[in-house]
Amino acid sequence: GAGVSQTPSNKVTEKGKYVELRCDPISGHTALYWYRQSLGQGPEFLIYFQGTGAADDSGLPNDRFFAVRPEGSVSTLKIQRTERGDSAVYLCASSRIAGVDEQFFGPGTRLTVL
Amino acid sequence: EDQVTQSPEALRLQEGESSSLNCSYTVSGLRGLFWYRQDPGKGPEFLFTLYSAGEEKEKERLKATLTKKESFLHITAPKPEDSATYLCAVVDYGGSQGNLIFGKGTKLSVKP
Secondary structure (H helix, E strand, O other), X not given: OOOOXXXXXXXXXXXXXXXXXXXXXXXXXXXXXXXXXXXXXXXXXXXEEEOOEEEEOOOOOOOOEEEEOOOOOOEEEEEOOOXXXXXXXXXXXXXXXXXXXXXXXXXXXXXXXX | OOEEEEEOOEXXXXXXXXXXXXXXXXXXXXXXXXXXXXXXXXXXXXXXXXXXXXXXXXXXXXEEEEOOOEEEEEEOOOOHHHOEEEEEEEEEOOOOOOOOEEOOOEEEEEEO
């Protein structure tokens, strides 16, 4: 596609439920990043992939958060036992290679945990 | 600890009134500094990358400059469509490759 796409655009869930957020990067981009943005804040790094492997997951807040990219393209961010504090916009970005190549962002998934 | 600070938090301008946004950073070694524009309900849109002190880049009414400690985004004769939040981010040599560290942004409003 022309840009990074994310689905769903909005997700409302109840505390304790499991959610999956999907990211489809720009074709040919080998690096894929997940960020989380709370209201009035800049995006916060969660995890990034170079190809299929997670190169750095130091931003994941705890072990309820997990992400995969099995074929080196689409990625899924998985959140178990959701908490109200997980409510935020989850942004995905991709770049040609990891490093200082510009990252192109998707529109985000707004997650609301009731 | 890495830190990116943007000022002011919010800026209101009249159409045509030029101004500058500031981004100061503290990193162990700068790999790159990025400017993004973010409209409400959308993801950040890439504007510029700067790599070394003294570098400048321009795009339409925007010009970004870089020193060893800060970057400026100059807006010349802004129009209402320039209203958005402008985000600054850095990549640190001492950190993860490509891990963008963002500031909180400057919310710009341009009134006609």
